[in-house]
Amino acid sequence: MPRQDGSADQFAVEADKLVKDFGDTRAVDGVSLAVPTGSIYGLLGPNGAGKTTTLRMLIGIIDPSSGSRRVLGRERPLEAAGEVGYLPEERGLYPAMHAREAIAFMGALRGLPLHEGRRRADELLNEHGLAEWAKKPIRSLSKGMAQTVQLLGTIVHRPKLIVLDEPFAGLDAINQGRLEELIRRETRAGATVIFSTHVIAHAERLCERVAIVAKGRVVFDGRVDDARAKLNSIVRLRTRASDGPWRSAFPAGTRREGDEWVFELPAGGPEPLLRALLDGGAGIETLAIERPGLHDAFVAIAGTSAAAAMGQEKPA
């Protein structure tokens, strides 16, 4: 039943203490999150962190061992299936089916009449430069084309919620760019997008909010800027003199990296330090203040080992 208190409009997806056990293994351990309607929400974490299991629970493929979830205001996610689009991590289509029919079939599964699905499939294939492949069997398409067809099948019924599990995996740079644009376009059209990734750059480029998942738990849930704000900016300073009494002006924790002094930006800003250095005769050759990236925030939040696991694949 749709919720009456209005939070269904505010949040497309809500999860409360979701737990999933596979035998003796706890894959998801008390995940709670709230995805604002109309946002792009990233589920960020290394392989095996529990992202896919969380998504599968959210959309109702599997039931949680405990905890609850609400999708578009419904406690049983499958009741909202007609308004949800899902691209699984392991892509799959019927090899003998034509591209156009595959898209229409995926729409039909979500309640879209077949004739309308075919019409929209033609439109979408045309928009994505695949019109000439519309009546070719999936088995004759390249991997990238097949992935595009499946993605089009995911959105053909114009869902309010789009759930993408590792959508960038296996795509080349051009197709990754197209996918990012498609995600933005769907959001502009009013859809909410949740996607999981283990590539931080994608989340950083696309997401307004992220949940950082590590070992089955959400260790951070909030705006990307809030994640970054957990760390101070880093100052990189190159002085003309290499040594002198002025060094005592550096804050604690300052380290030397090559010719540079590296330290966290002091709470009072850089001006007092710069003044002390100039007065002490250090001379300032270059100065850079770096805002911490999501990667740095991730390392700080999830730990070095999780960050190392994330570093296996670079974004295009």
Add this chain to the structure above:
Amino acid sequence: MMRFIRSSYVIARRDFGATVLSKAFIFFLLGPLFPLLLGGVFGGIGARVATQTVHPVVAVVSSDGDFARLTKARDDLAAALPDGAVVTLVHYSPEPDLAAEQRQLLASRDPPVRAVLTGGLDKPRLTGAVDEDPGTAAQLRLLIANARSPQHAAPPPLEVTNVRAASGSLAKDRQATALYGQMLLFFLTILLSGMVLSQLIEEKSNKIIEVIAAAVPIDAMFVGKLFAMLAASVVGIIVWISAGALIIQFVKHGGVQTLPTPAVGWWGFLALSIVYFAMNYLLLGAAFLTIGAQASTAREVQTMSMPVTFAQVLIFGFAANTIGDPNSTGAIAAAVFPLSSPMTMLARAAEEPEWWPHLLAICWQALWVAVILRLGSQLFRKTVLKSGPRVKWWRFGRA
């Protein structure tokens, strides 16, 4: 409910189209031709062998009078028995050296003489290789006795009045109809429902199962797949039955009407055959879909198919055992046991005219189709999707 039906229909439409519009379906339709061709080839060979086989004969060395009486007795006996059941007699006149004649006849290959009867009707003596066929000696004793009997020339009169059907012949005919109907149901189901075993392999191997499971209830997927295969099977059966009926019309004088009439009449029997085939297919298919859904590869499906086939034979045996006694405890048990119920009830339709047990049975079978499908989908969620809490039997009826 509408969503459930619509989801099942989407799955069924895809599966039906993918099956019927594939090139493999042509082979499927032609499948029954292969056993017919084999039957034709081996039947032809058998017939040729049968016609070329010369039956052994008994050489009768006797006077013309004795042989005539023996022949008359032999013809009377042959009229009461099936063709070829009575020994063939060939007459030879006695020669001076009877022993030499006897040896010569026993060595003869044209015709192949099994034994030689000498001594006429007064002192008959049979010499030959009759140990392996004691019936030859027994028949000759009977023939000689009849040939000797003075009454033989004029057998007692027997007035014969033929009626259309007697209870003995009707019951026998209906048992035959019951058996043919049951066998047809069994063979069609065993041939067709095995396909259901591998129904989920495609989805699992292509990973599309994830897309489907996210969009429709697993129960709807099971129902869709099962009905798609039932529909594809019905297409095949319509083609086969049409072809079969045509062949029977051409080959058999009088066509299908010459087959024994079932107790509920032909139209009723035909209607019940269709319903019971559907039920049998759905019941066994639902069970096979459940079993097959646990398999990950085609090899696993093949491994499963043998025990599944044996299980079907066992069920058929259980149902076939009830023919001839449809109200016995065994027959009622077979009608109540869901998997043997359709075959048992079809046999009953041939033997008993009441309709109400069929209505009851069809409802009972439909209930079990739903129960098995529900169990199957729960098992699939539990074992394949690794989902769901422990099965709560008291909540079984809830979607």
